Amino acid sequence: MGFLNFLFDPISSISTWLSSLLAGWGLSNEIITPILYLIGAGVLGTGALLVTLLLIWAERKIIGRVQDRFGPNRVGPWGIFQSVADMVKIFIKEHIIPSHVDPIPYHLAPILAVSAVLLSLAVVPLSKTTVGTNLNVGLLFIIAVGGLGELAILMAGWGSNNKYAIIAAFRATAQLISYELPMVITLIIPVLLTGSMGMVDLVEAQKIPFILAAPLAALIFFIASIAENGRAPFDLAEAESELVAGFNTEYSGLKFGMFYVADFLRAFTSSIIFVSIFLGGWQGPWAVQIPILGFVYLLIKSVIVWFVGVWIRGSLPRFRIDQMVDINWKILTPVSLILVLLTAFIDKGLGLSSIYLRYIVLFLLNIGVGALVIQLIVKQVKKTEVQVDVGSRERLVARPENMITIHHQE
Amino acid sequence: MLDQWLYIGIFLGISLFLPAVAIFLASLLSPKKPNAIKNSVYECGVETRGETWVQFHVQYYIYALMFMIFDVETVFLYPFAVAYGQLTLFAVVEAIIFVTILLGGFVYTWKKGNLTWQ
Secondary structure, eight states, rough: OHHHHHOOOOHHHHHHHHHHHHHHOOOOHHHHHHHHHHHHHHHHHHHHHHHHHHHHHHHHHHHHHHOOOOOOOOGGGTTTHHHHHHHHHHHSSSSOOOOOEEEHHHHHHHHHHHHHHHHGGGGGOSSSSOOOOOOOOOHHHHHHHHHHHHHHHHHHHHTOHHHHHHHHHHHHHHHHHHHHHHHHHHHHHHHHHHHHHHHHHHTTTTTTTTGGGHHHHHHHHHHHHHHHHHHHOOOOGGGGGTTTTGGGTTHHHHHHHHHHHHHHHHHHHHHHHHHHHHHOOTTTTTTTHHHHHHHHHHHHHHHHHHHHHHHHHHSSSOOHHHHHHHIIIIIIHHHHHHHHHHHHHHHHOOOOOOHHHHHHHHHHHHHHHHHHHHHHHHHHHHHHHHHOOOSSSSSOOTTTSSSSSSSEEE | HHHHHHHHHHHHHHHHHHHHHHHHHHHSSSOOOOOOTTTTOSSTTTTOOOSOOOOHHHHHHHHHHHHHHHHHHHHHHHHHHTGGGOOOHHHHHHHHEEEEEEEEHHHHHHTTTTTTTT
């Protein structure tokens, strides 16, 4: 029975065993807790950084396949050790420090970039029994820590004393700040349905995942989180064809590697967050009885969401900056605000006690608002559509007042 | 309560420590052969001209202002959302009026053309 218990819930078994061991050495409770926290944080942080190696390989492989290439295929079977080889190489590369950098932001930025990504893992429940810490403002903590990543990018761009870097930093700040709004606003809906901002409560309230009650909100959150990660199609901050490498142009060696790691890990942590908020986190059949199963469910769901993100990255072209701004300020922000208001009003106004009825009403509301928005966008696009005959000398110019310019040829 | 923030503090320490140590070790292992050309600002081979640290384009300030307004608004909305279960319809309508006033401002800036990238 003891062994079975260990198998079902290894992490909390190990932590109880460790704490009883430390208590056996005569340590008091005030010392044991920090030690356990230290071990837990160390394991979680190191584990996340090691998983990144696998993520980088997987992402390069998937992107390669999407774009009809092989992707890494030389080092080890299917090129699986490619990122290990890259890491060793980048570890012994020279750190070139340009002569006129601003030292404090320049050196601090790569550290802060990784730290910001890791920190968001601290409050996400990994299974029924395993959570870093059950903060009662967990959701706000995740948003705040997400903002720390922006700070790292701004510091890198400003500290580098390079014009490409600083343009990228300006763009990144404008983008990340803008897209934080729809993200924060749509997150109000899960909080409305749960009545708590703690991540543990949020996951536990999702006997039925919130994505069924708020599909449009989930979609907006997903788009905003892609933009927050600065990945394609929202990768204006590191637009290779315009800005060399964007904010990390002047970084080399492992300092560049840290931005690289932060970028790839952030894609995965943000999918974990998405899963925890909208897809029920560790919830699934028997996840309460066998906590380790919950961890597996969380992982499977996160990998699916992460794959969708990578798929989008491989498929869509980059937005222009005016399109990026328009999508946020003219579509996502007003839609998410109106959606929150309608959700709050209709849910309270009907006062349904049955959870199923409540979900159905909210689902229909989301679909209705979504259909309306799509219709409005199509109408707007039709209005700004420009027709050009084949062979005419008239050139189509991308104009900011066209929300989405469509090249229409007969 | 304090326990939870202790964990956050420890985690912050660890998450700063791991990359910092990695970068420190790498800087010990890596070769150091700086020279003036290698350390010059990278601008695709062209010599750099003028200051880099210039003022922001004014457009960014407008977005920053808008962001501030709406972010503060959401800070007010979160306590409302947490208490939502115990609220009456009247209180919900009050919150809606609060947001609608701000939405009025939003529509005003939109009509003024401040949301169009220049």
